[in-house]
Amino acid sequence: MQNVLVVVTVVVVGLMVGVELAVAAFVNPIFDRLPGNGGVAARSNGARVLGQVMPFWYVSSVLLAAWWAVSAWGDLQALTVVVAAALLVVSVVMSVTLLVPINAQVARWSSASVPADWRLQVGKWDRLHYIRVGVIVAALVLLVVAAVG
Template sequence: MLSTLQIVTTVVVGLLVGVEFAVAFIMSRILNALPDDSSQLGHAHGGRMLGRVMPFWYIGSVVLGVIWGVAGRHDGGAGLVVTAVGLLILSVVMSVLLLVPINNRNRTWTPENRPADWREQLHRWERYHYVRVAVIIAAFTLLVTALT
């Protein structure tokens, strides 16, 4: 049972890393290369779409990590799992405090109502997102290492 939990947790966090990496290094660059209206509308749509899914994915990753940490507390990799969970919690805190407020504004913008500094706000979101991606990559790496 523990090995199934370990695999499921690792896959869920790995997929989270993949999606967030793609957002940071592929989707944002594609959207930023579009003309202003299309770029802004694409970012808004992405914010609405991913804004519905990602909270469950992030919290689910934390919950799975906590369960793994408790169930495998006597295993050799328990410290790695606890550290990974700490990093996943940090990513949730970063999301709530730094990224979600910008995303909540962005997803309601249209070419008619967007603020003059909309690009600067999106660039700030991207910088925070790069840090969050690094944090969840570190968490994923620790989980994979705990499996060995």
């Protein structure tokens, strides 16, 4: 059972990291190069779609890591998993307090209601997102280290 929990946790967190890294490195930069305000529509749609899925994914990642930490308590890997779970909690707190408010605004934008400073707003979201990606990558690395250790 422990092996299944380890694999599921690493896969769920790994896929989440992959999606968030793809958004940071590829998707949003592509959207930003669309002509005119094309990036607004693309980002708005992405904010709505991912805004519905990602909360469950982040919470599931935290719960799986916490479950693993509890089940591994007393083993050498437990501390590594606890730190990874703590980083995932940090990513959730960052998301709720810093990124979600901006994302909620972006999700409501349309061609008719785009603010003049939309590029500044999404730029701020992008910078915060890069930090969050770094946090979840660190968590994933720790989970993998614990899994193979």
